[in-house]
Every structure is written in C-alpha cells, then in structure tokens.
Amino acid sequence: MAGTAQSLAQLEKCPTGIPGLDEITAGGLPRGRPTLICGDAGSGKTILAMQFLVHGIIEYNEPGVFIAFEENAQDLATNMASLGVDVHQLCAENGLAIDWVHVDAAEIEEAGEYDLEGLFIRIQCAIQQTGARRIVLDSIEALFSTLKNQAMLRSELQRLFRWLKDQQLTAVVTGERGDGRLTRHGLEEYVADCVICLDHEVVNQVSTRHVRVIKYRGSVHGANQYPFLIGKSGFSVFPITSVGLECPAPSEQISSGISPLDTMLRGGGFFRGSTILVSGGAGTGKTSMAAHFVRAACQRGERALYFAFEESQAQIIRNMRSISVDLAPWVERGLLQFHSARPSLCGLETHLAMILAAVVEFAPRVLVLDPLSDFLTVGSHGEVKGMLTRLIDFLKMKEITALFTSLTLAEHATEQSEAGISSLIDCWLLVRNLEQNGERNRALYLLKSRGMAHSTQVREFLLTDKGVDLVDVCVSAGNVMTGSARRDYEAGQVEEALRKKEEAARREAQMQRKRRDVEAQIEALRRQLEEEERELMQSMQKVVEIDERAKAERDAMTRSRQQDMVGRSA
Amino acid sequence: MTVVDSSEMRAEEDLAESWELRLYVAGQTSKSVAAVANLHQLCDKHLKGQYRIEVIDLLRQPQLAAGDQILAVPTLVRKLPPPLRRIIGDLSNTERVLVGLDIRLASGKE
Numbered sequence: 001m002a003g004t005a006q007s008l009a010q011l012e013k014c015p016t017g018i019p020g021l022d023e024i025t026a027g028g029l030p031r032g033r034p035t036l037i038c039g040d041a042g043s044g045k046t047i048l049a050m051q052f053l054v055h056g057i058i059e060y061n062e063p064g065v066f067i068a069f070e071e072n073a074q075d076l077a078t079n080m081a082s083l084g085v086d087v088h089q090l091c092a093e094n095g096l097a098i099d100w101v102h103v104d105a106a107e108i109e110e111a112g113e114y115d116l117e118g119l120f121i122r123i124q125c126a127i128q129q130t131g132a133r134r135i136v137l138d139s140i141e142a143l144f145s146t147l148k149n150q151a152m153l154r155s156e157l158q159r160l161f162r163w164l165k166d167q168q169l170t171a172v173v174t175g176e177r178g179d180g181r182l183t184r185h186g187l188e189e190y191v192a193d194c195v196i197c198l199d200h201e202v203v204n205q206v207s208t209r210h211v212r213v214i215k216y217r218g219s220v221h222g223a224n225q226y227p228f229l230i231g232k233s234g235f236s237v238f239p240i241t242s243v244g245l246e247c248p249a250p251s252e253q254i255s256s257g258i259s260p261l262d263t264m265l266r267g268g269g270f271f272r273g274s275t276i277l278v279s280g281g282a283g284t285g286k287t288s289m290a291a292h293f294v295r296a297a298c299q300r301g302e303r304a305l306y307f308a309f310e311e312s313q314a315q316i317i318r319n320m321r322s323i324s325v326d327l328a329p330w331v332e333r334g335l336l337q338f339h340s341a342r343p344s345l346c347g348l349e350t351h352l353a354m355i356l357a358a359v360v361e362f363a364p365r366v367l368v369l370d371p372l373s374d375f376l377t378v379g380s381h382g383e384v385k386g387m388l389t390r391l392i393d394f395l396k397m398k399e400i401t402a403l404f405t406s407l408t409l410a411e412h413a414t415e416q417s418e419a420g421i422s423s424l425i426d427c428w429l430l431v432r433n434l435e436q437n438g439e440r441n442r443a444l445y446l447l448k449s450r451g452m453a454h455s456t457q458v459r460e461f462l463l464t465d466k467g468v469d470l471v472d473v474c475v476s477a478g479n480v481m482t483g484s485a486r487r488d489y490e491a492g493q494v495e496e497a498l499r500k501k502e503e504a505a506r507r508e509a510q511m512q513r514k515r516r517d518v519e520a521q522i523e524a525l526r527r528q529l530e531e532e533e534r535e536l537m538q539s540m541q542k543v544v545e546i547d548e549r550a551k552a553e554r555d556a557m558t559r560s561r562q563q564d565m566v567g568r569s570a
Numbered sequence: 571m572t573v574v575d576s577s578e579m580r581a582e583e584d585l586a587e588s589w590e591l592r593l594y595v596a597g598q599t600s601k602s603v604a605a606v607a608n609l610h611q612l613c614d615k616h617l618k619g620q621y622r623i624e625v626i627d628l629l630r631q632p633q634l635a636a637g638d639q640i641l642a643v644p645t646l647v648r649k650l651p652p653p654l655r656r657i658i659g660d661l662s663n664t665e666r667v668l669v670g671l672d673i674r675l676a677s678g679k680e
Contacts, residue, residue, distance in 0.1 A: 102639045109670030112605070112659030117596040118628060118640035125632040147642070 011218040014062075014134070014170040017055025018048070019360070020237030024222035025213055029194055034161050034171035036191040038182045039198030044209065044230050045174040047083065048198070049136040050076070051234045052172050054085050057095035062133035065126040066098045069142035073098040083234040097126040103146040110148055116156040120163065127167070135164065139174040144185040161190045182214070193217045198228075201347075208347035211237055227349030231357050238356050238390075248273065249451075254300070254366075254401060257292030260470035261429075264446055264455035270427055271451060272365075273399040275392050277372075277421070279406040280431030284442050285463050286405035287311070289429070290368045291320040291327060292468055293403050298330035302365035305358060306338045309374040313338035324466050337362050343374040348387045351375070356394060364400060371405040372421075385421055392424050426450045431461055434482050441483035444470060460486065589613075589621035589671075590650035594635070596628045596643045601660045605644035608661035616673050646670070 013027030022028050029035045029052070037045050053064035068076055076098060077087035090096035099122055126132065140157070147153050164171045173191050175183030177199075182188045188195055195214040200207055210225040228237040253268030256276075262269040270276055276293075278286045290306070297304045308316055316338070317327050330336035339358055343351065359367065375384045388404075395402045404425075422428060428447040433440050442461035446454055459470040460482045473482055481489050593609055595602035606625060613621045628635050628643065638647050642658040648671055657670035 099636055101641055103641060107654070107656050109655070109657040109666055110659050111657050111664075111666035111670060112608070112662035113601055114642040114644060114659040115601070116641060117643045118594060118635050118645060119642070121596060121628045121632045121643075122635045122640070125635065143641075 013219070015055075015060060016052045017059045018051055018235050018237065020226065020228070021048075021211070021235070024211075024224075024226055024237065025194075025196075025216060026220050029170055029172070030217070030219065031170050032165065032168040033193040034164055034173050034191045035194040035196060036173050036175060036183070036187055037196045037198065038175045038177055038188070040177045040200055043177075043198040043200050044228070044235060045176075045198060046071070046076075046079070046138050047230055048235050049138050049172045049174055050080055050085070051083075053096060053134055053136055054080070054090065056134045057090055063095045063130040064097075064134040064136065065123065065130060065132040066096065066136045066138065067123060067126070067140075068098060068100045068138055069103060070139060072100040072102070076100075084232070085234075094130055097130045097132065099123070099126050103142055105146045108146060113152075114149070115152065116143075116160070120160065127169070133168075133170065134172075135169045136172045137174070138172075139176060141175050141183060141185050141187060157187075157190050194219075199225075203347065208349040210349070227353050229350060229353035229357055231354070233357075233361070236353065236357055236360075238353050238394075248396075248399060250399060255296045256289075257294075257296030258289065258468050258470065260459065261444075264457070264459070264470075265427070265449055266452045266454060270401060270449075272401055273396055274401055274426035274450070275395070275424065276401070276403045276427045276429065277406060277425040278403065278429045278431065279408050280442075281408055281433050284431035284433060285461060285468065286407070286431065287316065287370055288320065288323055288325070288463055288468055289431075290370050290403055290405055291316070291323075291325045294336060294366065294368055295325050295327060295330065297366040297401075298327075298333075298335040302335070303362060304330070304336045304366045304368070305362050305364035306336065306368045306370070307355060307358075308338060308340045308370050309343050310371065312340045322465070323463055323468065337364070343378050348375060348379040348383055351378070352387050352391055355391060359395070359398070359400065367395060367400050367402045369402070369404045371407045373407040385424075388421055389424060436482065437485050439483050443473065443482055588650060589617050589648070590624075591621060591671075592624045592626060592638065592647045592649055594626050594628055594638065594640045594643055594645045594647070602627075602644055604660040604662060605646070608664070608667070609646060612661065612664055612667055616668070648672075 012031040013022075013025070013029065014031040015022050015028035016025075037048055039045050050066065053066055056062040056064050066076070071079070073087075080087045087096065087098070091098060101119065101122070123135070127135070143153055143157075144150065161171075161173075173187060175185070175187040177197075178184035178186075182195060182197065192215075194216045197212050197214050199210050199212075201210060202208075209228050209230070211228045212225045213221040213223065226237050228235060250272045252272045253265070253270065254272050255262050255269040256265065278289050280286050294304045294306055306316070311319070313331070317331070320327055327336060331338070337358075339354075341351075341354075345351075346354070355369075372384075372388070375387070379387070392402065425448075427449040430445040430447050432443050432445060434443050435441075442463070444459045444461040446456065458473050460473045462469040462471055471486075473486060591609070591613070593605060595605060609623060613623065626634055628640065634640075638645075639656075640647075644658070644660055646657040646661060646667070648655040648657075655670055655672065657667055659666075661667050
C-alpha cells in the first residue's frame with residue numbers, strides 16, 4: 001500500500017475530543033487507520049474507546065459504530081451512563097450503533113471451513129445504518145478464545161483491518177496486555193499505525209493510571225507516560241509535562257484578605273497568577289490565612305477552589321467562623337468550592353489529575369492547597385516537586401493565583417524542608433512560633449515576594465475573634481518582643497511617657513513660680529525706686545522752698561534797707 | 571443440489587420431534603455451496619422427515635446477521651429443539667455436525 005500517490009500532506013488526524021489525549025497525539029488518532037489501545041483489565045480501554053465515539057458524534061458530527069465482543073449493549077449503556085453519556089439517545093438519533101457480538105465457545109461447534117464474513121456483514125450493516133466514520137472493536141481478541149481455527153482467524157483479521165482502512169474508517173481496536181507483548185494475541189501485528197498503551201501502577205498501595213503513545217506512524221507524539229484520570233466526565237489526560245515557561249505575568253495585585261499583609265506587599269497584595277506558600281508549624285494559622293485569602297477572592301466576585309487534605313468542608317467552615325471568617329455563604333453562592341480528600345486516597349499523579357480536572361471544570365481565579373506537605377506521605381520529595389512544578393505551570397498558564405500551605409515539623413528545619421519547592425514559589429510567608437517568657441506567639445516573616453519591594457519586617461501574627469491581624473513587633477535592645485512581652489514593653493513605654501509628661505508639667509510649674517517670684521522682686525525694687533525718687537523729689541522741693549524763702553527774706557531785707565536810704569535822703 | 575435463498579424445504583411429516591434449522595451463508599461461495607449440500611445430505615440421512623431448513627443469504631439480508639449472533643459463515647443454527655446451538659463451517663465434518671446438533675445415532679456409527 002506504500003507508494004500510492006501521496007502529496008506532502010501530513011497525516012490527517014481524527015480528534016478524540018478527550019482532554020489531553022489530542023495534545024499528546026498532536027491532534028488525535030490517525031484518520032482512516034486503525035489504532036490499537038492495549039492495557040490490563042480495568043485500565044480504561046473500553047471507556048476510552050467509547051468516549052472516542054461519543055465525542056466524534058457530539059463534537060465532530062462523525063457517527064460511530066461500537067462492535068462489542070465483551071459487554072452487551074445494555075451493560076455498555078449502563079457503564080457509560082455513569083459518565084453522563086446517554087447511549088440510548090445516541091443510538092436513537094442514529095449517531096451510534098452498538099452491535100454486541102456474542103461469542104461463546106461452548107455454544108459453537110466447528111465443522112469444516114468457514115470465514116468471518118458474517119462479522120464483516122454485521123459491521124458493514126452498522127456502518128451503513130449510521131454512516132459511521134469511526135469504529136471501535138472492543139475487544140476483538142475475544143475471538144481468539146472462541147474460534148479454534150487460528151490461522152483462519154489471523155488471515156481474516158488482516159482482511160478486516162485492510163477492509164476498514166479501505167473504508168476510510170478511523171478504528172480503535174482494544175486488546176488486553178499479554179505476557180511480554182502488547183496484546184495477548186499479537187494484535188499489534190495487524191494494527192501497526194498507532195499503538196496507545198494504558199497502565200495501572202501501584203506504588204505504596206496507591207494506584208496511578210498512565211497512558212503512553214508507544215508508536216504513531218507518520219506523526220510526532222509525546223513519548224512520556226502521562227497520568228490520566230477516569231472521572232465524572234470520563235477519560236482525561238494531563239500532558240502537563242509539556243507545559244513550558246511561557247506563562248503570562250500580570251502585574252495586577254490582589255488582596256491577601258489581610259490588609260496589614262497587603263501593606264507589607266507594596267500595599268496591594270499578591271500578584272495575580274503568582275504562587276504563594278504559607279509555611280509554618282502546627283497551629284500557626286496557615287488555614288486561617290488561606291481562609292482570608294479565599295474570602296477576599298469571593299468578595300471580589302471571583303471563584304475559589306479549596307483543596308483540603310486534612311479537614312472536611314464543614315470542619316473548615318466551623319473553625320473559620322471562630323475568627324469571623326464565614327465561608328458558608330460563598331459556598332452557597334457557588335463562588336467557593338471545597339474538595340476534601342485524604343492524600344493517601346490515590347497517587348500523586350492521580351491527585352494532580354483530579355486537581356486539574358476540578359480546575360478545568362470550576363475555572364477558579366484562586367486556588368488553595370491545604371496543606372501541601374501531606375503529599376509527602378504519598379510520594380518522595382522529588383516526586384512531590386515534580387508534581388507541583390507541573391501543577392504550578394498549569395495554574396500560571398491559566399493565571400490562577402495559588403496559595404499552598406505547608407506544615408513544617410521542627411522549627412529549625414523550616415527552611416530546609418521547603419527548599420525543594422521554594423524555587424517554584426513567588427511569595428513565601430513563614431509563620432513561626434516564638435517562645436518567650438513562658439508563652440508562645442506567632443510571628444510572620446515575609447521571606448520573599450518576587451517582583452516587588454516588600455516589607456522585610458517581622459510582624460506579630462494575631463488570631464483574634466475578628467480575624468487575622470498583624471501587629472508591628474517591638475524591637476528593643478536587639479530583641480523582638482511579641483505577646484505579653486510586647487504588651488509589657490508597650491505598657492512600660494506608656495508609663496515612661498506619662499512620667500516624662502508629668503515631669504515636664506512640674507518643671508513648667510516651677511518655672512512659672514520662679515517667674516512670678518522674679519516679677520514680684522522686680523515690682524518691689526521698682527516700688528523702692530519710686531519711693532526713693534519721691535523722697536528725692538521731696539527733698540529737692542524743700543531745697544527750692546528754702547531757697548525761695550531765703551530769697552524772699554533777702555528781698556525783704558533789701559527792701560527795708562532801701563527804705564532806710566530813702567528816709568535818710570528825704 | 572441447488573442453493574435456494576431464504577427458501578424453505580419441508581420434509582413430509584411433521585412429527586413430535588421436529589427440527590428447525592437455519593443456515594446462514596454469504597453469497598455463493600464454495601463454502602456456502604458445500605454447506606448447503608452437506609446439510610441436506612446429513613438431514614436426509616439422520617433426520618428424515620423431521621426437519622425444516624431455512625437458508626439465509628446474508629448478502630441479501632444483512633440485517634439478520636446480528637439477530638442470530640452470526641459471526642462466521644457458514645453458520646448452522648439449531649432453532650428447535652432447544653437449546654439453541656450453532657455450528658460453524660462448511661459442515662464437511664459430519665461427525666462434528668452431529669455432535670453440534672446433538673443427534674444421537676440410533677444405529678451404530680457414521
């Protein structure tokens with residue numbers, strides 16, 4: 001078949017519509033060719049195959065045929081109903097045809113030569129009925145255990161796949177994993193264009209599903225093992241290892257919900273789309289900070305997603321009420337969604353897939369993981385870091401602001417234990433317990449905040465019945481004082497100030513008294529002076545009077561002397 | 571012997587034990603022709619007067635294939651007596667056909 005007139009046109013793809021799978025296959029399955037999906041029992045082959053058809057019908061207007069060798073149509077419909085797919089309706093609308101090929105070795109006696117034309121006719125019948133462009137054979141290997149004439153079967157299968165190709169049908173063939181081979185009966189020999197393998201890995205009693213494209217002729221494809229999830233909406237793959245560092249970096253700042261903390265962060269809060277880590281020991285108020293953050297987002301009218309790995313939704317809501325953070329109304333209004341699960345529920349990859357599925361479904365603007373450190377019970381540091389890298393990359397692409405909390409055990413090891421992920425974190429807050437004078441107080445350190453001039457001061461972190469508050473700590477003689485020490489110190493400061501004030505008042509009074517004394521003295525002296533002046537004046541007056549009297553007497557004497565002279569001469 | 575599409579061949583008497591057989595073929599391939607011939611021969615020999623054969627050509631009536639769960643052709647289906655049994659192949663192996671149809675040989679062997 002090679003060498004046919006083919007232009008340089010690339011292999012045409014047939015999108016599966018399954019989130020992620022189309023990305024790792026660079027567009028979907030090879031159109032017009034068969035694809036083998038192999039995997040162990042229960043690895044999700046049938047669901048994948050069925051979803052391929054259902055998406056084809058609903059999203060790409062390509063009808064499909066499902067040839068079932070294992071489950072009958074009713075069972076299939078029931079199974080798919082659990083994923084929200086109404087198989088009966090699809091069949092009624094002629095988008096889908098299901099043919100259950102019941103094969104039971106006990107019912108069949110072989111007597112002579114035969115071929116599988118009956119199967120061909122049935123398939124063709126179903127294709128004509130729907131006008132199918134897609135077909136699933138699930139799982140054709142069942143024939144190997146039913147029919148004894150294996151040589152005939154192999155040649156018929158070869159004919160079948162050639163025929164499907166001639167019909168330009170995009171086929172999905174499922175096969176169960178065999179010992180040391182992809183499928184038990186070597187289906188890969190017939191279906192050589194594209195092989196996708198599903199598997200199930202159990203590490204530490206925790207199972208993780210993976211999908212891998214083993215082979216894809218004529219197309220590039222992701223070669224890694226990608227985790228996938230079979231959730232409420234079916235099969236989803238998360239090829240997040242392919243995410244590069246090409247995320248946007250908005251400069252918008254969003255409130256942390258704690259206004260003194262916003263003040264520390266250049267007055268605005270965290271950058272949108274940044275990743276925040278709140279770490280601290282037990283009972284340092286990490287969840288409370290997360291609750292403030294979430295509430296602030298809801299108050300802005302943004303959706304918030306809260307993953308709680310230690311507490312249930314009801315527990316968190318009750319506990320946060322004690323610090324006047326009521327989250328219940330936001331849950332009721334659909335702005336806040338909780339997902340509570342124990343980390344040991346499933347593997348890291350599955351957790352990641354679940355988180356991403358929830359993010360895709362709910363489309364939040366902020367996200368909280370509380371606490372991150374619990375993942376260490378499921379995976380090693382390296383694995384957790386790998387998972388978080390992908391999660392953070394994914395969230396950044398979507399400009400979702402994420403707040404992670406992390407429990408640190410020993411106080412002294414705080415910074416070491418986070419070292420693994422600290423490089424991924426944009427803003428790192430550390431709440432530390434300070435033990436002083438027989439009491440424990442919380443202090444908040446803003447260890448880093450990328451891209452902003454932030455406060456470097458330690459604040460005392462208070463959990464009050466009105467919420468979280470930050471108070472400037474007192475620093476005296478090189479010691480940071482918190483709690484009652486701070487209060488003592490502050491009280492001492494007040495007393496000191498009072499004392500100084502009194503002293504000043506006293507001094508002022510003294511001075512006034514002194515001034516009054518001096519003024520009185522001045523007054524007395526002035527009086528004395530006046531007295532003296534008056535006396536001087538009086539004595540002067542007397543001198544004048546005496547003078548005048550003397551003159552008068554002299555005049556009188558003169559006059560009398562002149563009379564004498566007149567008397568003599570006259 | 572001629573191949574008759576969807577034809578019924580009725581044997582003379584309808585006895586208490588009646589056999590209803592249906593043979594599915596796809597066109598007139600050598601296997602189909604052989605199967606029809608082999609079946610008639612066998613029935614004449616072992617079920618004389620107690621059988622009814624219906625030959626269905628799936629190329630003409632493809633929609634009938636699913637109903638009787640036909641996978642291989644030729645397929646012989648024993649509709650009656652119950653339980654339903656299926657024999658695939660050109661029926662050249664008479665012994666297997668007899669086992670498949672559950673016909674006990676009254677006298678001796680084949």
